[in-house]
Structures are given as C-alpha cells and as structure tokens.
Amino acid sequence: MPSVAAEALALLQRGDSASARGLIDAGCARGDGDALAMRALWRVEGRLVLRDLPAARADLAAADTIGAARILAGFLAIGIGGTRDWAGALAMLDDWADRDPIAAQQRALIAAMAIDAKGDPLDLPMPQSLSDNPMIVALPGLLTAPECDLLATLSDRRLRPALIFHEGQKRFIADPVRDSDAAGFPIVSEWPAVHAINRRLAAASGTAVEQGETLQVLRYRPGQQYRPHLDAVPGLTNQRSLTLLIYLNDAYDGGETHFTRLPLTHRGRKGDGLLFANTLPDSRPDPMSEHAGLPVQSGIKLIASRWIRQRPPEVPDGFGQHEAMA
Ligand SMILES: O=C(O)CCC(=O)C(=O)O
Numbered sequence: 185m186p187s188v189a190a191e192a193l194a195l196l197q198r199g200d201s202a203s204a205r206g207l208i209d210a211g212c213a214r215g216d217g218d219a220l221a222m223r224a225l226w227r228v229e230g231r232l233v234l235r236d237l238p239a240a241r242a243d244l245a246a247a248d249t250i251g252a253a254r255i256l257a258g259f260l261a262i263g264i265g266g267t268r269d270w271a272g273a274l275a276m277l278d279d280w281a282d283r284d285p286i287a288a289q290q291r292a293l294i295a296a297m298a299i300d301a302k303g304d305p306l307d308l309p310m311p312q313s314l315s316d317n318p319m320i321v322a323l324p325g326l327l328t329a330p331e332c333d334l335l336a337t338l339s340d341r342r343l344r345p346a347l348i349f350h351e352g353q354k355r356f357i358a359d360p361v362r363d364s365d366a367a368g369f370p371i372v373s374e375w376p377a378v379h380a381i382n383r384r385l386a387a388a389s390g391t392a393v394e395q396g397e398t399l400q401v402l403r404y405r406p407g408q409q410y411r412p413h414l415d416a417v418p419g420l421t422n423q424r425s426l427t428l429l430i431y432l433n434d435a436y437d438g439g440e441t442h443f444t445r446l447p448l449t450h451r452g453r454k455g456d457g458l459l460f461a462n463t464l465p466d467s468r469p470d471p472m473s474e475h476a477g478l479p480v481q482s483g484i485k486l487i488a489s490r491w492i493r494q495r496p497p498e499v500p501d502g503f504g505q506h507e508a509m510a
C-alpha cells in the first residue's frame with residue numbers, strides 16, 4: 185500500500201492539491217508520521233498552507249520518523265519555530281544515534297569539536313592576510329577533514345546544476361556564469377553538525393550566524409568553472425559584504441580561486457578557509473573583489489561557499505530561496 189505521502193505527491197502531480205491537502209490533514213489527525221513530516225515541510229515552504237514555523241516544529245515533533253527527527257534536531261540547534269536549544273538538539277542526536285547513522289555521525293563530529301555549551305567555537309584559526317584592499321585572508325584548518333567529508337556526503341545526493349532565477353522568464357535557468365553543480369543547506373537541511381560549522385564560520389568572519397545565507401557546496405568536474413564575477417549584487421539594500429569559502433578536498437588539478445584584478449591566485453588545502461570583502465565602504469560592490477573559480481583540469485573540486493550579509497535577513501531562508509537573488 186503506498187504511503188499517505190506518496191499518494192499525496194501523486195495527487196499533487198495531477199494538480200489536485202485540495203485532495204492532497206485533505207489526505208495529509210487526515211493522516212496528521214491519525215498521527216501518521218509521514219503525513220506530519222510532509223505537512224511540516226509545506227509549512228516551512230508556505231506551499232498549500234500558510235508558512236508557519238512553530239506549527240512546522242510541532243508537526244516534526246509529533247512525526248517521530250528519522251526524516252522528521254533530523255530536521256527537528258536542526259530546528260532546535262538553530263532556533264527555528266521556537267527557542268534555540270543546543271542541548272536539546274544534542275539529546276535528540278543521542279536518542280536517534282542507534283537508528284540513524286547520520287545522527288551517530290553528527291554526534292561523533294560534534295563531540296570532537298572545541299565548542300561551548302551553546303555550540304560556539306572555543307578557538308579559531310589565525311588569519312593570514314593575503315590582501316588589504318580588498319580584505320582577503322586565509323583561514324588555515326577552519327574545518328577538520330571529517331567535517332569536510334560530512335558536507336561532501338550530505339550534499340552528494342542533492343547536487344544539481346547551479347540555477348539562477350530569470351526575472352524576465354520568471355523561472356530558474358542554468359547559470360551562465362557558474363557551470364558547477366550546487367547543493368544548498370537551507371534550514372530544513374541545516375542539521376546540528378552543519379549548524380555548528382556555520383557558527384564557526386560566523387565567528388571566524390566576525391559576524392552573527394544569522395547574517396549568513398544558506399551554506400552551499402559546489403562541485404566542479406573537469407572543465408567546469410565559475411567565471412569571473414562579483415558576489416555583491418548592485419542595488420541590494422542588505423549587501424553580501426563578505427564571502428567565506430572552504431576547500432573541501434584535495435584530489436584535483438587546477439580550480440584555483442583567482443582574483444582577476446589582483447596578482448592573487450589561491451588554493452587552500454582540505455579544510456582551509458578563504459574570507460574576503462565584496463563591498464566598498466558605501467556598500468556598493470567593490471570591482472576589485474572580482475574573482476573566479478578557474479577551470480578544473482582533472483579530478484573533482486568540492487568547495488563550500490557562504491555569502492554573508494550586512495545584517496540578518498527578516499525571515500529565515502526556507503529552501504535556498506537566496507538563489508533567486510543571484
Ligand atoms: O570555486 C571557487 O573557487 C569560487 C567560488 C565562488 O566564487 C563563490 O562561491 O562565490
């Protein structure tokens with residue numbers, strides 16, 4: 185017998201959203217875990233039902249499935265739909281570790297982190313200046329090898345061609361600048377270990393974790409590249425003032441990060457960070473920050489990328505909607 189969630193998806197595909205919603209609501213009333221998890225996702229996305237993060241958190245708590253528990257642990261870690269509860273997130277990982285290998289993996293990684301009782305880092309790499317204007321610093325050993333591997337594994341199944349939102353056509357199209365594959369970690373995928381990593385990225389960049397856009401992992405195969413571009417966008421009132429890149433692997437040739445207007449071509453080793461400023465003092469994009477991911481010659485390059493805003497956005501990003509900005 186197909187699950188309620190599968191039936192609801194089939195109804196949605198046929199365009200019958202009223203029946204899909206009725207089926208899911210009935211499933212939720214019976215306490216069906218898959219139905220509750222699905223309604224939680226709709227509530228995060230604001231699809232078919234109103235966006236309601238506290239109600240989504242309540243549905244996840246009632247669902248009691250591995251999928252829902254993964255998301256709920258992240259919501260507790262971040263503080264989505266209710267208060268932030270880092271200890272509660274860790275307790276959930278402990279509780280699920282025997283049934284969910286990813287919970288066990290996260291728990292082990294977090295146990296190895298030098299963090300305080302709120303999940304904030306106790307020490308950070310010593311920055312090494314590469315340029316003053318624009319500010320560019322290397323952050324050696326920002327992530328450990330197992331942390332890089334976790335991001336690589338979690339993104340693996342979700343990597344897809346990088347897309348941007350085309351305002352004229354009102355749809356997502358292939359990104360003409362970036363032909364890598366990309367996977368985002370929006371709030372439903374920002375599980376506790378990923379969130380602890382994001383807190384470290386925030387501390388290392390001197391920003392609040394809420395200023396960071398969705399963490400992304402980019403994968404470049406031979407010949408793929410990120411053509412010269414600025415990360416800041418003209419006209420944004422809450423500008424992408426900083427970028428933090430983390431090199432996630434070593435097994436490739438080429439693929440350096442090249443600053444087109446500076447004599448600077450940089451490639452970190454696995455786990456190393458690269459932090460740079462994208463804006464002028466008046467918040468306009470700084471042309472000197474133009475950079476590229478050079479074509480990969482052989483092997484596969486994996487890099488994590490976090491665009492950091494001047495201020496926290498008004499609403500947390502649900503499903504990587506930042507891509508619509510690019
Ligand atoms: O892959 C690289 O080296 C550059 C990535 C980049 O420019 C970005 O993510 O904004």
Ligand SMILES: [Fe+2]
Nearest residue numbers: 414415427475
């Ligand atoms: Fe960039």
